Amino acid sequence: MSTDSTHAGHDHHVAHHFRNAEHEYLTSKEGIWLFMVTEILMFGGLFVGYSIFHNIYPEMFAEGAKYLDWKMGFINTLVLIFSSLTMALGIYFLQKNQPKKAVVSLAITILCGAIFMVVKYFEYTHKFHLGIFPGRLLDVAKVGAEHANLGMYFGFYYCMTGLHGIHVLLGMSLITWVLFRTIRGDFNSNYYTAVEGVGIFWHIVDLIWIFLFPLLYLVG
Amino acid sequence: MGNNHDENHAHHITPLETYLKVAGALFALTFLTVIAHHFNNQLGVLAAPIAFLIATVKAVLVMLWFMHLKYDSVMNRVIFGAGFFFLALLLFFSGLDIWTRVAEFSTL
Amino acid sequence: MASAAAHSDKNYLNESSGLWSWLTTLDHKRIGIMYFIAVMFFFLLGGVMALLLRLELYSPGQTIMTADQYNQVMTYHGAIMVFMVIIPGIPAILGNFFLPLHIGAKDVAFPRLNLFSWYCLMAGALLAFSTLFTHKIDTGWTFYTPYSIKTGTSVVTMVIAAFIMGMSSILTGLNFIATVHKLRAPGMTMYRIPLFVWALYSTAILQVLATPVLGITLLLLSVERAFGVGIFDPALGGDPILFQHFFWFYSHPAVYIMILPAMGVVSELITAFSRKVIFGYTAIAYSSLGIAGVSFFVWGHHMFVSGQSTTAGVVFSFLTMLVGVPTAIKMFNWLATMYKGSVLMRSPMLYALGFLFLFAIGGVTGIMLAVVAVDVHFHDTYFVVAHFHYVMVGGTLMAIMGGFYYWFPKMFGKMYSESLARLSFVFIFIGFNVTFFPQFVLGAMGMPRRYFDYIPAYHSLNAISTVGSWLIAIGFLISLYVIVKGLISGEKAPANPWGAKTLEWTVPSPPPHHNFDVEPVITAGPYEYR
Structure with a gap:
């Protein structure tokens, strides 16, 4: 039945088990949210672990935070928030049937992701240079750590920022994918489900960083 | 439906x-x-x-x-909210155990 | 049915052919069959391992394997049965096949994702099996720290495999929730969906909410092994019991991921073979959600003797007993459904009754173990082994078999030999009790679990238990024969051989590719018997 769509003049093919494009859109959206919950719970496990050990070893965590440069985290926060804005604008322009502007917004979003990763790269290499590695690899003598298990703090630091970084890269590739599809003309105000989904994913990446920044860089 | x-x-x-x-x-x-x-x-x-x-x-x-x-449906908000609720649960019960244990911290 | 008869020669099985058409199929029914083939293979593997374990335990001392080999076989038996057999078992096979049919949909919400989750399970399974050729792991399926950090075996590979299989489970759950919410046929309200769908829906919630925490736990374990971060390592100021919290936050709900769909199958079987509308539809439906909800509050009962605080232990003990309430609601409603029904003792019904009997024992001993004081004595003895086998095998596996015999005519369009199916039930049921009942006694006598040796005083009961395992094996071999014979030379099945009322029986056997030629419009509940 529902191979044609209620919307006039768009070329997206509605899958056979949906009634119409709107039905497909709402279902996909729910699927996306269900997936986002799993992301929150997965990252959340790390946050729970962090809270517990932060409570047990507050001084050790404070010492760890001192080795981080809050300015780097600060710049990255601003970059990510800005990229979230451009991502939202990308969808906005598609809703308004302005694909060219949408392409520009998405491209800026990818660029911001790249800047974020470059800053991250410098942060990481700087730490490696100082002998700051996670866990038992941390060079206690070289760092001059006051707490013998400072490696745990950096275990959390590298796990959380590393997993987050993987998500940034994943998000960048997803945005690149919808960027090309936008250029190809797949999306318009009637059909932009994929962009919406990728957008929600990108905002999750931002959301997690919003918490990581104060937790890792500032609290101490 | x-x-x-x-x-x-x-x-x-x-x-x-x-x-x-x-x-x-x-x-x-x-x-x-x-x-x-x-x-x-x-x-x-x-x-x-x-x-x-x-x-x-x-x-x-x-x-x-x-x-x-x-502007999304109630269901999607409930779905997303559930994630935070269950995280709180994980923290609560893990914490309940850890902070009511007879404390014997390592010397680290 | 006129239109159905017109295309009765075309169905989902012969609609296209060739291996490639199966490996790339987006049809939920074919994906269900693919899960069936895979899970059957895993079950065979896990089953052979169980037989080997029992053979080793036939007499004290070394019998057929060394202590190290015993630890490995035990680990793989557990990991295979949990991650590859009972977790995907009912949802991925029967759920995939019948959930869309039950709610009058043409497919699940995301067919590509559905296929992808099958490949995830396969990839995870292959990765898990690859460890058999490197350093076989010996941690038990629970990967408890600190041993899993220290042992020189392929823990990381296995853990990544479990992570990938977990992803498969998440995606199935996600798919089912969206399907139930969005793809119900016109008139199919939430209170008209069959109880099997309610059970799958509750299961799916657990799969989506619990499994990600397993994911991060396993990743942290890998990081711990690679870098010695110390989160779970007491020598570095970490907390190994925190690992258990994280692990059981997933794995206790996972226990209900295993049993809830089984309860759903049993609801279908009992109402269909009692020729009577189910008693207390709403109560059974909500008790599924209730069990799913409570399951997140009880995980600490796995940790009563781990060093968890007494306060937490008492809280968890109390909360655990709450599980008995929704479970009992289900039990009594099933009994009330049979009361004054015209109970038809076909083989699926026999399995359902077997389920009730065995699950009652498994459930009641579960309440016993929920009491801290009792558990301190029974913990890590064979009493616990017997308890969870009564629930997992006596419950879930019985339901899988019952459900499979019930839906076999629909899935393959063939009938099977009823008398042989009953014979197989007799062997499995008796064999099961012979195997596991003595283990309750052994546990009460203090025989610890996970050991490859025991004192001579435990010999006779262990020998009985091992003989029982052979009876179970014979039962499953008969079932395998029944399936193969039915597939090859079974009579053609009518659309509705049992006279059941749910929607899947209104379409031809096997169903056509798009399930329904005309979208059904639902005007009444699922069980309109009398």
Whole structure:
């Protein structure tokens, strides 16, 4: 039945088990949210672990935070928030049937992701240079750590920022994918489900960083 | 069929200026976090909760406007909210155990 | 049915052919069959391992394997049965096949994702099996720290495999929730969906909410092994019991991921073979959600003797007993359904009754173990082994078999030999009790679990238990024969051989590719018997 769509003049093919494009859109959206919950719970496990050990070893965590440069985290926060804005604008322009502007917004979003990763790269290499590695690899003598298990703090630091970084890269590739599809003309105000989904994913990446920044860089 | 339909076909479009305002608020709150950080010594034990509170406000802004949850179905909001609830549960029970144990911390 | 008869020669099985058409299929029914083939293979593997374990335990001392080999076989038996057999078992096979049919949909919400989750399970399974050729792991399926950090075996590979299989489970759950919410046929309200769908829906919630925490736990374990971060390592100021919290936050709900769909199958079987509308539809439906909800509050009962605080232990003990309430609601409603029904003792019904009997024992001993004081004595003895086998095998596996015999005619369009199916039930049921009942006694006598040796005083009961395992094996071999014979030379099945009322029986056997030629419109509940 529902191979044609209620919307006039768009070329997206509605899958056979949906009634119409709107039905497909709402279902996909729910699927996306269900997936986002799993992301929150997965990252959340790390946050729970962090809270517990932060409570047990507050001084050790404070010492760890001192080795981080809050300015780097600060710049990255601003970059990510800005990229979230451009991502939202990308969808906005598609809703308004302005694909060219949408392409520009998405491209800026990818660029911001790249800047974020470059800053991250410098942060990481700087730490490696100082002998700051996670866990038992941390060079206690070289760092001059006051707490013998400072490696745990950096275990959390590298796990959380590393997993987050993987998500940034994943998000960048997803945005690149919808960027090309936008250029190809797949999306318009009637059909932009994929962009919406990728957008929600990108905002999750931002959301997690919003918490990581104060937790890792500032609290101490 | 489902519980949340009959939403009309034209999706809600958030005005451009709302996005800009939300982004402005997010930038401002980020600066606020950093400013608060510089008064950590005066704030004492409140420093961490304040930083966390600001982050939560920022997160809510992102969720409601950037992620469009404000205009989304109740079901999707419940789904997303469930994640935070179950995290709280994990923290609560793990914490319940750890903080009621007979304390015997390592010397580290 | 006129239109159905017109295309009765075309169905989902012969609609296209060739291996490639199966490996790339988006049809939920074919994906269900693919899960069936895979899971059957895993079950065979896990089953052979169980037989080897029992053979080793036939007499004290070394019998057929060394202590190290015993630890490895035990680990793989557990990991295979949990991650590859009972977790995907009912949802991925029967759920995939019948969930869309039950709610009048043409497919699940995201067919590509559905296929992808099958490949995830396969990839995870292959990765898990690859460890058999490197350093076989010996941690038990629970990967408890600190041993899993220290042992020189392929823990990381296995853990990544479990992570990938977990992803498969998440995606199935996600798919089912969206399907139930969005793809119900016109008139199919939430209170008209069959109880099997309610059970799958509750299961799916658990899969989506619990499994990600397993994911991060396993990743942290890998990081711990690679970098010695110390989160779970007491020597570095970490907390090994925190690992258990994280692990059981997933794995206790996972226990209900295993049993809830089984309860759903049993609801279908009992109402269909009692020729009577189910008693207390709403109560059974909500008790599924209730069990799913409570499951997140009880995980600490796995940790009563781990060093968890007494306060937490008491809280968890109390909360655990709450599980008995929704479970009992289900039990009594099933009994009430049979009361004054015209109970038809066909083989699926026999399995359902077997389920009731065995699950009652498994459930009641579960309440016993929920009491801290009792558990301190029974913990890590064979009493616990017997308890969870009564629930997992006596419950879930019985339901899988019953459900499979019930839906076999629909899935393959063939009938099977009823008398042989009953014979197989007799062997499995008796064999099961012979195997596991003595283990309750052994546990009460203090025989610890996970050991490859025991004192001579435990010999006779262990020998009985081993003989029982052979009876179970014979039962499953008969079932395998029944299936193969039915597939090859079974009579053609009518659309509705049992006179059941749910929607899948209104379409031809086997169903056509798109399930329904005309979208059904639902005007009444699922069980309109009398």
